[in-house]
Amino acid sequence: MARSRLQHTRTAQLGAAFLLPLALSACIGGPDGPRTARNAPPPETAGGPAAATPGRIGNGTVKVALVVPLTGQGAALGAAMRNAAELAMEEFQHPDLQILVRDDRGTPDGAREAAQGAIGEGAEMVLGPLFAANVQAAAGPARAAGKPVIAFSTDATVATKGVYLLSFLPQSEVDRVVEEAVAGGKRSFAALIPENSYGNAVEAQFREAVARKGARLAGIERYAPGAPEAAIQRLTGVITGPAAQADALFLPETPDGLAALAPALTKAGFSPARVRPLGTAVWNEPRVFALPALQGAWFASADRAGFGGFAGRYQARFGSSPPRVASLAYDSVSLTAALSRQYGSQRFAESTLTNGAGFSGVDGTFRFRPEGTSDRALAVYEIRNNAATVVSPAPRTLGKSGT
Numbered sequence: 001m002a003r004s005r006l007q008h009t010r011t012a013q014l015g016a017a018f019l020l021p022l023a024l025s026a027c028i029g030g031p032d033g034p035r036t037a038r039n040a041p042p043p044e045t046a047g048g049p050a051a052a053t054p055g056r057i058g059n060g061t062v063k064v065a066l067v068v069p070l071t072g073q074g075a076a077l078g079a080a081m082r083n084a085a086e087l088a089m090e091e092f093q094h095p096d097l098q099i100l101v102r103d104d105r106g107t108p109d110g111a112r113e114a115a116q117g118a119i120g121e122g123a124e125m126v127l128g129p130l131f132a133a134n135v136q137a138a139a140g141p142a143r144a145a146g147k148p149v150i151a152f153s154t155d156a157t158v159a160t161k162g163v164y165l166l167s168f169l170p171q172s173e174v175d176r177v178v179e180e181a182v183a184g185g186k187r188s189f190a191a192l193i194p195e196n197s198y199g200n201a202v203e204a205q206f207r208e209a210v211a212r213k214g215a216r217l218a219g220i221e222r223y224a225p226g227a228p229e230a231a232i233q234r235l236t237g238v239i240t241g242p243a244a245q246a247d248a249l250f251l252p253e254t255p256d257g258l259a260a261l262a263p264a265l266t267k268a269g270f271s272p273a274r275v276r277p278l279g280t281a282v283w284n285e286p287r288v289f290a291l292p293a294l295q296g297a298w299f300a301s302a303d304r305a306g307f308g309g310f311a312g313r314y315q316a317r318f319g320s321s322p323p324r325v326a327s328l329a330y331d332s333v334s335l336t337a338a339l340s341r342q343y344g345s346q347r348f349a350e351s352t353l354t355n356g357a358g359f360s361g362v363d364g365t366f367r368f369r370p371e372g373t374s375d376r377a378l379a380v381y382e383i384r385n386n387a388a389t390v391v392s393p394a395p396r397t398l399g400k401s402g403t
Contacts, residue, residue, distance in 0.1 A: 065118030072106030081329035108137035159372030331361035
């Protein structure tokens, strides 16, 4: 089956007309948990007071729950995601769909109650929650009722059969940037990885990706966040000097972490011209692009053009810029509408949701794996002259999983 086109034609046309400056929220591709995003509008300004309250979007016969934080931790993100769901319904020309918007209060108990209540009202699927602990809580009543969940957490450990993550998983980003580095001639990899949940999430994937591509692992060092100097010293012979053993250095750090790591690398004599730095989507911020140690670096991320078009339409509709996670709500509602229109009673069946060809959304092509994680078609960007430009566009189709 060909990929399902989630956007209405008007959406696709408008999406190419806008390209706004982007900065990834802290919860994209990074450690998962309740927090406030820098670029998220407060609930009372994210489309007006109605955006911060539960309710219904649409009057169709097919009911789906949208469980997001509208109060408590993450309320600004939840309000924007509710707005994005409304935008998706409008641009899909009001499908036979009814979105039951429910507030999880930013807590596991709230998520469990929200999911259970919505399912009791006839919801056939749960979209959300956003945070890992809340996804696990909402999955309980959904699983008991035999209803699938499409959640927005970046923590792959909460994915399971019937609980699918429509998010930016760092594992996909690691695979993509390693793949492109090998295609570009890199054969020997090293890594400096922080001792935190994000570092733990990506280390195993990095080792596996390097081995799968037939490349060499020259060395890996871990360090306490904010204190990379000792780890850099232990790796000096591998990553510095004309006789450096590695030709690529993986640095899975947040912008805040890079503020300490990059200068320490420069002080140790690291040259990005000799050893190419590699990163993930959390690098997609202008302050990262200005770091001398990262000039020539590559990182994998969703193609920014798609989100730029969505952000322009969101701005025009609600009068504020959306946080990065808002596109996940938009794509989940668009997907729900498309499947409901095309597949009838099998609209949310496992075989439908895990179709290997995947689906096309604002952030490019994606697909759900049977175990609940997802694959995304990602672009690779190069940092040069304080900016990031595409060196390898996101593919339009996804290859075989795990290759």
